[in-house]
Amino acid sequence: MTFPMLGKSSTIPIASPSLMAEKTTERRIMATVRMTSDEIRNGPSMMDWDRVKALKDEDIDFSDIPEATDAQLADAVANRAARLGHRMMAVDEFSAEYIRSKALATRQTQAEIIRAMVARDLASATS
Secondary structure, eight states, rough: OOGGGGGGEEEEEOOOOOHHHHHHHOOOOOOOOOOOOHHHHHSSOOOOOHHHHHHOOGGGGGTTTTTOOHHHHOOSOOOOOHHOOOOOOOOOHHHHHHHHHHHHHHHOOOOHHHHHHHHHHHHHHOO
């Protein structure tokens, strides 16, 4: 086992039912990679998409996945958020931060803030 505070690998005894054995573990140095969300979204993919697109259904091994039963398919929900009446909406960072700050200041949910804004807009349009 490696103890990082020692800065070197250490040998410790590992208990086994029949005997004591020794195991040495070398310390690994791992790099921290910092990326922005734009770099992650727009950066090069590590997936070989040409190979994936070329796959036919017959080429995919489903042997380790049990078949879904009719009862499971009857209970299946394509999108839980849609079933609950939730919708996703793309919002720029400035608007999202404004809504977040208003929600924190007034202890309302972000949905309640947006509903109030829509209600004010509709009220001013009809008057």
